[in-house]
Amino acid sequence: MRDAHALLDHLTTEILAQKEAGTYKVEHQLEGPQGASVQVDGRSIVMLTSNNYLGLADHPKVRDAARKAIDEWGFGMASVRFICGTQTLHLELERRIAEFFETDDAILYTSCWNANEALFAATLTAEDAVFSDELNHASIIDGIRLCKANRYRYPHDDLDALAEMLEEDESRHRMVVTDGVFSMEGKLAQLDELVATCRQHGALLVVDDSHATGVLGARGRGTAEELGVHGQIDIVTGTLGKAMGGAAGGFVAGPQSVIDTLRQRSRPYLFSNSLPPMIVNASLAAFDLLDESPALVARLRENTRFFRTELESRGFDVPRGVHPVVPVIVGETALAIQMSKELLDEGVYVSGFGYPVVPHGEARLRAQISAAHTREELEQAVAAIERVGQRHGVATP
Numbered sequence: 571m572r573d574a575h576a577l578l579d580h581l582t583t584e585i586l587a588q589k590e591a592g593t594y595k596v597e598h599q600l601e602g603p604q605g606a607s608v609q610v611d612g613r614s615i616v617m618l619t620s621n622n623y624l625g626l627a628d629h630p631k632v633r634d635a636a637r638k639a640i641d642e643w644g645f646g647m648a649s650v651r652f653i654c655g656t657q658t659l660h661l662e663l664e665r666r667i668a669e670f671f672e673t674d675d676a677i678l679y680t681s682c683w684n685a686n687e688a689l690f691a692a693t694l695t696a697e698d699a700v701f702s703d704e705l706n707h708a709s710i711i712d713g714i715r716l717c718k719a720n721r722y723r724y725p726h727d728d729l730d731a732l733a734e735m736l737e738e739d740e741s742r743h744r745m746v747v748t749d750g751v752f753s754m755e756g757k758l759a760q761l762d763e764l765v766a767t768c769r770q771h772g773a774l775l776v777v778d779d780s781h782a783t784g785v786l787g788a789r790g791r792g793t794a795e796e797l798g799v800h801g802q803i804d805i806v807t808g809t810l811g812k813a814m815g816g817a818a819g820g821f822v823a824g825p826q827s828v829i830d831t832l833r834q835r836s837r838p839y840l841f842s843n844s845l846p847p848m849i850v851n852a853s854l855a856a857f858d859l860l861d862e863s864p865a866l867v868a869r870l871r872e873n874t875r876f877f878r879t880e881l882e883s884r885g886f887d888v889p890r891g892v893h894p895v896v897p898v899i900v901g902e903t904a905l906a907i908q909m910s911k912e913l914l915d916e917g918v919y920v921s922g923f924g925y926p927v928v929p930h931g932e933a934r935l936r937a938q939i940s941a942a943h944t945r946e947e948l949e950q951a952v953a954a955i956e957r958v959g960q961r962h963g964v965a966t967p
């Protein structure tokens with residue numbers, strides 16, 4: 571007789587092993603809103619590990635828009651979009667996103683995870699192929715697993731290898747998919763080159779620009795704007811859960827035929843609830859804020875430049891870049907985790923990442939800068955990283 575509860579024992583053993591190995595993830599509780607500084611254990615801590623790039627997660631105009639939508643449009647939709655879950659607001663936000671990326675149309679999902687899960691299965695069949703950068707986000711990997719197309723993983727950022735694979739493949743229709751920004755590194759995909767490669771080999775280019783929407787480019791249009799190819803990406807997926815308000819929501823922006831197909835066929839759209847009106851309206855407010863105040867993107871860039879320069883001048887190993895994800899390489903995984911703990915004691919909330927999320931020997935603190943950080947907050951963070959770094963002999967002045 572087999573014991574159904576044996577699974578529970580098995581899971582408990584695995585969790586215990588994770589705790590012993592120090593890999594069990596512990597969640598610190600924020601005792602107030604997300605912001606440039608947050609309240610943890612009754613103390614104010616500089617937040618260096620959220621995706622609140624523009625500081626809109628607690629912006630008064632975004633809060634007001636959410637509150638107003640609850641009053642005027644209600645709390646929830648109690649439906650999927652195609653049954654009775656589409657309000658005027660949803661269509662307005664979709665138009666806004668399409669204009670933003672200069673595509674024909676856009677479609678909302680409740681997360682970018684859902685958007686990536688939707689795209690490939692709805693548009694590609696077993697006769698087709700998808701080519702994915704090996705370091706793409708988990709949601710792209712899972713989204714591709716759900717489709718029947720031939721799957722190719724190209725070595726990270728290796729466009730020669732990609733071109734060779736495209737050359738050899740004989741599938742009917744092809745898509746190439748990449749993160750716009752690889753978030754462990756803050757490294758940009760070479761979208762200018764990718765546009766050319768895809769054109770040359772007759773493939774559609776899909777970019778998940780979750781970490782760059784509202785962040786990169788003079789107008790915050792993303793990685794493509796930063797690299798001079800705005801409006802030339804065939805299909806863009808992205809999130810409303812980072813710079814653009816930070817609550818939730820995702821989208822696909824692209825050609826009419828793709829968006830129409832997704833509305834008709836994509837499973838997360840057909841079988842999962844509509845985005846609540848308060849989030850839709852607050853996201854519209856976030857797009858307004860971005861367009862009305864270019865200073866937001868400029869401040870984010872200046873804060874990032876300041877933080878990177880200060881750390882570099884103190885001898886830290888900070889890979890070059892322009893993105894507000896600022897990795898500080900410390901070497902071993904245990905050290906990154908230990909430094910992250912000590913930094914919390916020092917009043918700075920920054921995550922430590924190690925193997926297998928990043929290669930062996932390249933464990934790091936990953937700081938994420940926001941337009942909302944004041945100079946004092948950034949100086950406080952740099953001073954704390956310097957103290958903790960010196961304690962462990964990390965920086966080489």
Ligand SMILES: Cc1ncc(COP(=O)(O)O)c(C=O)c1O
Binds near residue numbers: 681682684781818
């Ligand atoms: C590149 C990328 N794609 C998708 C997602 C998922 O976005 P969401 O939180 O909207 O599901 C993330 C979030 O971490 C991401 O970094």
